Every structure is written in structure tokens, then in C-alpha cells.
Amino acid sequence: MFLLCFMKSDYLPILLQVLVAIGFACSALLVSLLLGKATRRNATKDTAYECGMIADEGPQPRFSVKFYLVAMLFILFDLEIVFMYPWAVIYKDAILEYGASIFWSMFSFVGILTLGYVYAVKKGALDWKS
Amino acid sequence: MSPILFWAFSALMLAFGVSVILNRDPVASALSLVASFLCLAALFVGLDAFFIGVIQVLVYAGAVMVLFLFIIMLLDLKAEKRRSFNKFALLGGAAVTALFVAGLLKVISAFPAGAKPFPALGVASVDDVRQVGLAIFTRFNLPFQTVGVLVLVASIGVIVLSRRQLK
Amino acid sequence: MDFLNDIPWMLIAASIAKTLFLIFGVVLPIVSYTVYAERRVSALIQDRLGPNRTGFPISLFGFEKDLQLFLGGLGQPIADAVKFLLKEEFTPAHVNKFYFWLAPVLAMVPALSTLAVLPFGNYLFGQKMVVADVNVGILYVFAIASIGVYGIVLAGWSSNSKYPFLGSIRASSQMISYELSLGLSAVPVLLIIGNLNLSQAIQYQIENGWLLLPFTDGNLTLRELLLWIPVLISFIIFTISMFAETNRLPFDLPESETELVAGYHTEYSAMKFALFFLGEYAAMIAGSSVIVVLFLGGWHIPFLPINTLESSTTPAGIALGFLHITAFFAKVVGILLFFIWVRWTLPRFRFDQLMKLGWLYLFEIALVNIFITAAILALVK
Numbered sequence: 039m040f041l042l043c044f045m046k047s048d049y050l051p052i053l054l055q056v057l058v059a060i061g062f063a064c065s066a067l068l069v070s071l072l073l074g075k076a077t078r079r080n081a082t083k084d085t086a087y088e089c090g091m092i093a094d095e096g097p098q099p100r101f102s103v104k105f106y107l108v109a110m111l112f113i114l115f116d117l118e119i120v121f122m123y124p125w126a127v128i129y130k131d132a133i134l135e136y137g138a139s140i141f142w143s144m145f146s147f148v149g150i151l152t153l154g155y156v157y158a159v160k161k162g163a164l165d166w167k168s
Numbered sequence: 169m170s171p172i173l174f175w176a177f178s179a180l181m182l183a184f185g186v187s188v189i190l191n192r193d194p195v196a197s198a199l200s201l202v203a204s205f206l207c208l209a210a211l212f213v214g215l216d217a218f219f220i221g222v223i224q225v226l227v228y229a230g231a232v233m234v235l236f237l238f239i240i241m242l243l244d245l246k247a248e249k250r251r252s253f254n255k256f257a258l259l260g261g262a263a264v265t266a267l268f269v270a271g272l273l274k275v276i277s278a279f280p281a282g283a284k285p286f287p288a289l290g291v292a293s294v295d296d297v298r299q300v301g302l303a304i305f306t307r308f309n310l311p312f313q314t315v316g317v318l319v320l321v322a323s324i325g326v327i328v329l330s331r332r333q334l335k
Numbered sequence: 336m337d338f339l340n341d342i343p344w345m346l347i348a349a350s351i352a353k354t355l356f357l358i359f360g361v362v363l364p365i366v367s368y369t370v371y372a373e374r375r376v377s378a379l380i381q382d383r384l385g386p387n388r389t390g391f392p393i394s395l396f397g398f399e400k401d402l403q404l405f406l407g408g409l410g411q412p413i414a415d416a417v418k419f420l421l422k423e424e425f426t427p428a429h430v431n432k433f434y435f436w437l438a439p440v441l442a443m444v445p446a447l448s449t450l451a452v453l454p455f456g457n458y459l460f461g462q463k464m465v466v467a468d469v470n471v472g473i474l475y476v477f478a479i480a481s482i483g484v485y486g487i488v489l490a491g492w493s494s495n496s497k498y499p500f501l502g503s504i505r506a507s508s509q510m511i512s513y514e515l516s517l518g519l520s521a522v523p524v525l526l527i528i529g530n531l532n533l534s535q536a537i538q539y540q541i542e543n544g545w546l547l548l549p550f551t552d553g554n555l556t557l558r559e560l561l562l563w564i565p566v567l568i569s570f571i572i573f574t575i576s577m578f579a580e581t582n583r584l585p586f587d588l589p590e591s592e593t594e595l596v597a598g599y600h601t602e603y604s605a606m607k608f609a610l611f612f613l614g615e616y617a618a619m620i621a622g623s624s625v626i627v628v629l630f631l632g633g634w635h636i637p638f639l640p641i642n643t644l645e646s647s648t649t650p651a652g653i654a655l656g657f658l659h660i661t662a663f664f665a666k667v668v669g670i671l672l673f674f675i676w677v678r679w680t681l682p683r684f685r686f687d688q689l690m691k692l693g694w695l696y697l698f699e700i701a702l703v704n705i706f707i708t709a710a711i712l713a714l715v716k
Contacts, residue, residue, distance in 0.1 A: 049213050049467060050343070050346065050347070051350035051354070052452070052469070053210075053231040053450040054347065054354060055358075055447070055450070058358060059358070059444045059447035060444055062443070062497040063610055065446055067440070067607065067610070069420055069606070070281055070419065070420045070421075070422075070606030070607075071424050072604050073420050075421065075422065077353070077423060077425050083425065084427050084428035084429060085429070086427070086429055086494070086602070087496060087498065087601050101242050101504065104330075105242065105504060106242070107326060108690070109234065109238050109239075109511060110234075110235060110326045111323060111326060112231060112233060112514070113205045113231045114319050115515050116227060116231045116514070117227065117315075118316075119515065119519055120223055120227060121521075122518075122522050123474060124219070124300045125304075125305060126525035127297050127301050127530060128302055128529075129709060129712065130527075130529040132301075132305065132306075133712065136306065140305055141706075142712055143305050143312070143313075144709075147312060148608070150317055150319075151319055151664075152311065153320055154320045154378070155325060156229065157323070158323065159326050159695070163327050165365060166690045195492070199485075202485070218469065219474075221471075222471045222475055222478050225482065226478035228481055229482060230484070231511070234481075234484050234485070234507065234511060237485070238488070241488065241492045241504075290346075295470045296470070
């Protein structure tokens, strides 16, 4: 009786589309596995590709801390953007109903976060040249 | 709520949740957590909480877990070795779990109103993004600004912690 | 088996039909011919010919010449597809097998899934031409697109090889950096439209003129004229970010041939490689479709009144329905050709320039742009 209630009928098709996409990707791989030329292995083919040089099997290269920094700053600013979407949706109606407070509310929120952004820029966290 | 999809997604979510803990390989654990988040998002959608569902994917699966995976791969964390279990810890854990379950059952049995089916909710006339927006920007404006300060503290913390490598 | 009656079979059948039409009838053909167009246009730009003579290989069976069924090598994509299927499916010994096979699937699935919420036409056979008309449309696109990073990260990591690893690290930092300006540059449009639903976005543009060409509804107000400036800025930032998100030149550092061989898919072959390749082009189509929906009026044809006839199943209605679908994909193809043109015109950025552009310039401009839009909306009636 309430099967449809689980997902508003708008959302069920998304699930179906994802399943179709997964089905397409998997079956493409499967068909290619069945039809493709049989694999012939040899030692050279099994080495990592390094433009014909003998692969250097040293430890994994070390990376600049900036890659982590960018990923973490991304999460924080992503949060800022997430709050902007409901704001954008209600803005046109709310500005009539509640006046300019809706504008200043977001302005101060972004202002607070911009302090962090300015700090990051000043500390050179976003400068990749060095 | 629908039996089939609800049970399917709950079961999947719990299965991936268990696999987060049982996997020794950190990459497998992280990916299981992503899959678990995706199922959780589907459950949110099932509750008509579309905005929260999509944010769950965008922020947790698309941002936080990318960072996790990034760190696991860059640091090249290898699978943990299988340890022998500490018997006392295992016993203690089992005892705590049993106590917790007993407590839960006692509370549930003492609350007869909880067994009644939940009354059906009316269909919302305004879509949920709008309602979330109105709630944040009218009633919960101060907590909203506080979130801003929290994020500010976090972003400064991130930079301070990695400062030594910067300049 | 009482619950079987409650399953919305009609809805499921209709949405599967739409999904299959969209993916296999429209998007995958466009993908394969975009690859072909890329080769022909690049040849045109570089004063070469490009693939212009692929026919059916009946010379294999003793005939003198191949059968030229299509003009100018239009059979090339079909030959490419067959080749991808028949090539040696090799999994090197040094890779992490499970993730090595999982990665191409993870690269392809999000690209195809984002298409679900895009309205690619008005009505056809009485059905709304959008697979899922959800109220969080644009956020869904961004959310699923952000899942696409996993395919690339896993490909680079599971290959256990230096070039793919470097490529995937670059790709993921680039993608997450430009996701910010992408998300921010969409906000002014949403402020103007006041809805996240993409069908509503098109409806708004039918009533008030396309956002980028506000005169398409026949009149031009001061407010529209003022809003046009932030919309144009948004459009430019959105398009640039889209180039970076899809790893296209001038932002193709993750797979820059001259330094990283082929980036994250260096170790891949046959169909596994093809899925990355197709996924990249499918993501391009999804991105172009979002641009068309947000800025260029979606399936709307300017000065052609929307007819209620279209929601019926009369021949005229069906013709109109196909006309609108064609209009949508014509716009998408226009943007794809622009993508190709840019690719063969501009040189590649350096990594520090790329990060600086994304984090400093685009981010700041997009942020200021949002408040300019909000101020115009509040002050100019």
C-alpha cells in the first residue's frame, strides 16, 4: 500500500538511471573481456610504464603538504557554499517579507569566513609557486 | 514507509558500516564509508528530506571522504596486520554491549506509546529547501553566524597546523 | 503478492524508456561523434585532414575496396568502438586488481547519472522530457559530479605506477578547487530564478527571456539589463570551471602528454580505458547541458510560443516535442564545439597558475558577484 510513499515519484527514476549507468559500464567491461584478444603476459609488460626506463621501485614519492591543505580548505568553503543555496532560493521572496536583514545575514556569514580566507592567502597557503 | 526500498537501503548501509570496521585495508574502509553515506542519503530522500539527502552526498561523500582517501593514499597507509584479540577487552566489550541492549529493551518495554504506529504526516505544501532556508535565516540566524565562526576557527587551525611546511 | 500491485509499473516503465532514450539514443551517440568532431576540428585548425575515409572493411572478405557507406569518415566512431571491444584486455601484475577494475566504472557512472535531472525537452508522447524532475536539481548535479573524483583517485592509486599517481593527485586537487568556483558561480542564477529545480529554471527563462540573452521574451527592462552583467560574469566563471572540472585543455594537467604520458589512465587498455574516455566526454555533455539550462534557456526556442498541443500525442505535438529536444541538443553541441575550439587554441596552464586562478581570482570574483546580484535584486524593482 505504501510502496510509492518511500520515494516521491520524482526520485525513483534517479535510482533507475544509476542502475542503468552501472549496468552499461559493467556490461561494456564484460563484453570487452569476452571478445578482447587473449592476454599474453611477459615480464616487460608487467612492469609499471615509465617511458621505457626500468621502473624505479622506490618508496612512494612524498607530496607537498599543500595538497592536504587544499583538500581541507575545500571542505570548509564547500560548507559556506552549501548554506548559500537555501539562501538563494528564498532570497527573492524573503527580501520583500523581511527586508534587508536577509542580505546582511549572509553578508556577515561570508564576511566571517572571508577572514579565514584572507589569513590563508596572507600565510601563502594558496601560493603554489614556492 | 516502503518496505522494500527502506529495508534494502538500511541493510546495505549497515552492511557497509560493518565493513568499515572489519576491513583491514584503509582504502576499503574509506570506500565502504562512502557507500554507507550514499545509502544514508537514499534513506533521507525516503523521508522527503531531499535537501539533507543531497547535502549528505555533496559534503560527506564528495568532500570529507575525498580528503580521507587523499590522506590514506598520499601517506601510503598499508593494511594493518591481523592482531590476536585481547580476551579481556573482548569480554568487557561484550558485557558493555549486553548491558546497553538490556537497558534499551527495558526502556522500550516501559514506553507503550512507542508501539503505536506513527500518525501519517501531512504533505508539505512548500518544498524542503525553502523551509530549510526560511528556518536558518529567520529563526536560527544566530546559530548560523556561530557556524560561520566555527568554520573560521577550523580554517585558521588548518593553516596553523601546516604552517611549518609553508614558509 | 499484494504489494506487486502497488509498484508504480507505469512510472518505472516510462522512466526506464526515457533513461534508455537519453543515454543510448542521444548522449552516447553525441559522445562518439564529439570524439570524431574533435579529431576533424583539430585537423581543420592544424591544416590536416583528420579521419575522413573509414568505411566498412569488406576488403577483408576479398573485395577491392572498403564500402564507403558514410561520407567523410563518419563510420570512424563505430570502428573505434569495435576496436575498443576487441583490443587486448590487459591487467598488469603490479596493480591492485579490484580497484583497478572498479575505477573506470566509478568514472563512468556519475557522468551518466547527472543527466537524470536535466530537462532535455518539453513533452513527447505526453511525457515530460526529464528523467527525474527533482526539487534539488542543480545541487544533485553538483553532488553526483563530486563523486566523480573517486574514479580518478582510485585509478591513479591502484595502478601502483608513478605517472598515474601524479596525474590522479593533480586531477583531484584541481577538481575540488574548481568545484568551489563552480558552485559559487551558480548562486547568482539561483538568486534570480529563486528555485533549484531545473525545469523551473527553464520556465523562468521562457517567461522572462534567457538569462544570457534577456531580450528573447520580446522586451528588455532596466532590471534585466543590470542583472545581465553579473549573469555574464557568472557564465564566464561557470564555463571556465567546467573546463577545469572535465580536465580539458587549458586545464589538462592531470593527463598532460608531454610530462605525464597519459596521466591517471596510463596503465589502462581496451574498454577500461574507453570508459574513462567516454566518461570524460559524457561529463562534458552533462556540463554543457547545465550551462544550456541555466544560461541559454534550455530547450526553449526564442519567439516560438509554447503550445499546449505539445503535451498531446497528435503528430503535430510529437513533431514539436522532437523540435524542442533537437533545439536543446543543438545548443549543447554548440557549446561542445566551443570546448573543442578552445582546446586546440590555448596552451596549457602551469599548476601554480591553475591553482592561483581558481582559488584567488575566480573564487573572489564569484563571491563578489553574488552580492552584486543580491543588491540589484533588492534595490531595482
